[in-house]
Amino acid sequence: MIDLVSSVVPIVDGITPLIIDFPVERTYLESIIYVSLYVSLIAIVLSTLVSLPTAMLIGFSEFPGKGFVVALINTGMGFPSVVVGLVVLFAVSNQGPLGTFDLMFTKEAMIMSQFVLATPVITGVSLAAVSSIEDGVRDAAYAMGGTRLDVALVTIKEARYGIMTAVLAGLGRAISEVGSVLIVGGNIAGADGSSVTRTLTTAIQLEARQGRFELAMLLGVILLTLVLLINAVVLRLGGGRI
Amino acid sequence: MHRRAFLTAVAGGTTAALAGCTGGNEEGNADILGETLTLTTTTSTYDTGLLDELNIAFEDRYGVAVRTVAQGTGAALETGRAGDSDVVLVHARSLEDAFLRDGYGVNRRDLMFNDFVVVGPEEDPAGIDGMEDATEAFQAIAETESTFVSRGDNSGTHNKELEIWDEAGVEPDGQWYREAGSGMGEVLNQANQTPGYTLADRGTVISQQSTLDISTRVEGPIEDGPELLANPYGIVAVNPEVHENVNYDLAMSYIGFITSRDGQRIIADYTIEGEQLFFPEALSDDPNFQQYVPEGWTPDEA
Numbered sequence: 001m002i003d004l005v006s007s008v009v010p011i012v013d014g015i016t017p018l019i020i021d022f023p024v025e026r027t028y029l030e031s032i033i034y035v036s037l038y039v040s041l042i043a044i045v046l047s048t049l050v051s052l053p054t055a056m057l058i059g060f061s062e063f064p065g066k067g068f069v070v071a072l073i074n075t076g077m078g079f080p081s082v083v084v085g086l087v088v089l090f091a092v093s094n095q096g097p098l099g100t101f102d103l104m105f106t107k108e109a110m111i112m113s114q115f116v117l118a119t120p121v122i123t124g125v126s127l128a129a130v131s132s133i134e135d136g137v138r139d140a141a142y143a144m145g146g147t148r149l150d151v152a153l154v155t156i157k158e159a160r161y162g163i164m165t166a167v168l169a170g171l172g173r174a175i176s177e178v179g180s181v182l183i184v185g186g187n188i189a190g191a192d193g194s195s196v197t198r199t200l201t202t203a204i205q206l207e208a209r210q211g212r213f214e215l216a217m218l219l220g221v222i223l224l225t226l227v228l229l230i231n232a233v234v235l236r237l238g239g240g241r242i
Numbered sequence: 243m244h245r246r247a248f249l250t251a252v253a254g255g256t257t258a259a260l261a262g263c264t265g266g267n268e269e270g271n272a273d274i275l276g277e278t279l280t281l282t283t284t285t286s287t288y289d290t291g292l293l294d295e296l297n298i299a300f301e302d303r304y305g306v307a308v309r310t311v312a313q314g315t316g317a318a319l320e321t322g323r324a325g326d327s328d329v330v331l332v333h334a335r336s337l338e339d340a341f342l343r344d345g346y347g348v349n350r351r352d353l354m355f356n357d358f359v360v361v362g363p364e365e366d367p368a369g370i371d372g373m374e375d376a377t378e379a380f381q382a383i384a385e386t387e388s389t390f391v392s393r394g395d396n397s398g399t400h401n402k403e404l405e406i407w408d409e410a411g412v413e414p415d416g417q418w419y420r421e422a423g424s425g426m427g428e429v430l431n432q433a434n435q436t437p438g439y440t441l442a443d444r445g446t447v448i449s450q451q452s453t454l455d456i457s458t459r460v461e462g463p464i465e466d467g468p469e470l471l472a473n474p475y476g477i478v479a480v481n482p483e484v485h486e487n488v489n490y491d492l493a494m495s496y497i498g499f500i501t502s503r504d505g506q507r508i509i510a511d512y513t514i515e516g517e518q519l520f521f522p523e524a525l526s527d528d529p530n531f532q533q534y535v536p537e538g539w540t541p542d543e544a
Contacts, residue, residue, distance in 0.1 A: 094325035104326040186311035191297035210427035
């Protein structure tokens with residue numbers, strides 16, 4: 001995939017000469033892909049660890065105000081990423097509650113913001129998947145003497161496609177998001193051309209800002225391909241038919 | 243950001259060197275290697291590629307890393323105010339002065355300059371081509387209601403644009419005046435596609451000219467245009483007495499380096515398509531003392 005891109009870049013060079021001074025090299029591309037994956041995958045793993053139990057807990061229990069909680073989670077799916085970025089910015093800034101940890105303009109801060117963005121998505125979609133499992137399945141599991149954990153595992157097994165969709169939707173939200181990672185990460189690449197907090201999305205934003213639309217599009221294609229590959233792998237591992 | 247670690251490293255290295263232990267010195271450098279300088283700056287210095295050039299030289303000399311966050315002048319100073327950056331490189335003297343007066347910045351230096359130009363379409367509906375007065379050109383644009391794309395993002399360029407409207411005695415509003423709220427490159431593209439006029443720094447225009455149909459209509463002072471279009475860049479360290487977490491030593495090393503003869507030479511030698519983008523201004527046999535204090539500041543104020 002990267003080889004393909006390297007062979008395309010000279011054509012783009014002819015159109016936009018600035019790129020000659022700009023390190024669109026293999027190491028640069030690889031490092032921004034690495035940062036994108038590193039930040040988004042860690043955010044998604046953490047997010048799933050929180051979201052799944054939450055979805056099970058809400059899905060299995062009845063309590064007053066449940067509808068309101070579900071509505072809140074669904075609203076969270078639509079959080080504007082720039083707002084999330086600002087909130088995380090205030091938290092990690094030197095003046096904020098987490099100021100002592102020096103997290104401003106780091107991958108960790110980016111993971112935090114993507115975690116906040118992805119968690120409502122994964123929780124909401126998982127909740128829908130879990131809720132759609134018929135009560136009969138759970139009743140049967142209880143009837144056969146299953147513990148709460150057994151019942152939960154059975155439900156996850158039954159709802160696995162829905163949960164996979166939830167995780168992939170969360171990943172899609174995280175890896176394609178530009179507003180918050182730009183604010184808390186700062187889109188930093190070293191002078192030697194290796195990314196520190198530059199992701200594919202912030203790199204696209206940078207190229208578009210400078211009018212290098214061809215390169216921006218190219219990076220967009222790489223991002224899409226990457227998400228497609230991850231989807232294929234996850235669905236295959238989950239036993240889907242693709 | 244880790245000032246104490248830096249000092250320890252320097253002290254360690256010095257002690258080891260005094261003890262005549264060559265290995266110790268390398269060890270000291272290895273500790274400094276972890277040091278990181280956070281620089282917030284404007285998009286024009288970063289997008290033109292100049293900072294990469296300067297930072298490579300600085301990183302080589304000091305064995306440190308520079309993290310450059312390109313934000314635009316307003317946001318870059320704001321990040322400095324919060325203590326989230328160590329040094330700020332911007333181009334809006336009035337905002338820099340406010341930063342100094344409020345106590346957030348210390349040791350401001352003039353760094354370099356280039357100029358702004360008014361770019362617009364070949365057809366030139368406002369008839370401003372070759373004008374020698376920027377305010378007249380702006381008045382003509384407003385009178386003919388020719389499309390003008392504004393940065394609208396509190397950047398240095400945006401502040402300069404507002405200053406010119408102010409001098410021209412025009413309150414820009416109406417359909418023809420569009421606030422883009424984006425960076426220089428995007429605004430040039432918008433102005434190109436509309437087509438319309440905009441105010442841009444010469445560096446970005448040069449670096450993007452090959453993709454643009456619009457071109458310079460009113461020149462800045464580098465090409466004998468009006469002094470009003472001058473675009474001076476300054477660099478300021480964040481005050482360690484206000485934000486004790488900032489890496490003040492490294493910030494001052496950075497300021498020292500880019501205002502040194504070596505640093506200034508890198509700036510002078512930096513060209514795109516054979517054109518020099520920035521003109522060094524830090525060194526002179528007749529130093530300008532106003533660069534250290536807010537404009538118009540007198541000792542009586544203190």
